[in-house]
Amino acid sequence: MTDFSLLAAAAAAPKAISGHLNPVKLFLDADIVVQVVMAGLVLASIWVWTIVVSFSLRQSSLRKRCDDYERDFWKTSDIDAFQAERGKGDVPSARVAAAGLAEWRRSLGAKGYDKAGVRERLAGAMDSAIAQEAEKLSERLNFLATVGAVAPFVGLFGTVWGIMNSFFQIGQQQNSSLAVVAPGISEALFATAIGLFAAIPAVIAYNRFTHRVDQMEARLQRFADKLHASLCRELEGL
Secondary structure (H helix, E strand, O other): OOHHHHHHHHHHHHHHHHHHOOHHHHHHHOOHHHHHHHHHHHHHHHHHHHHHHHHHHHHHHHHHHHHHHHHHHOOOOOHHHHHHHHOOOOOHHHHHHHHHHHHHHHHHHOOOOOHHHHHHHHHHHHHHHHHHHHHHHOOOHHHHHHHHHHHHHHHHHHHHHHHHHHHHHHHHHOOOOHHHHHHHHHHHHHHHHHHHHHHHHHHHHHHHHHHHHHHHHHHHHHHHHHHHHHHHHHHHOO
16 A cells, blocks of 8 residues: 555544544434433433523522622611511522511510520521521532432443444344444443533532532521521610
């Protein structure tokens, strides 16, 4: 073979390789079971990224609202008026404060109230509100954990099925050459690749967002502790 023919073969090789690695072609040529697996994993990946974007935007918005609310809350001289004006939006700190103030009014409205009991009820009411806010924030994160744990195995199922189909084709054609086996195996391995493509961002996002939920919960707890201390000081003066 001449040098010119070697160069021509080398130049043609990437084209052949790129044709075999075309994701659309790999999907269309795959077995129907593998196609269903791939389609399910792609849909799961799209939903994962939807959750990632929506959670990031919502978390950023809630953080800013809490900053504005808490900054003005400690400056106001009339908590009831401030709460009536600023406590109706989607602000976790406002809902925690509302739970504490509602329990404060109920406790002081009772005859012969016990101060120690009032303190415990105030803490319990705000702790319950904090837990509810954390649960509301993390309600869609379970899907990320599920995709991160299950998607690789779903992709592996598609790969195993595709390889089984390739071996079946070998038996049908009675030909074990690489040209017969390679396309089916490539299509099968593509299912695992899609499974990892869906799982890796889901795991990273779940860990990151869980940390952010914990940060928000700790922040609300600090706000509740400060409000609890302020109300208890007022209780001592009654």
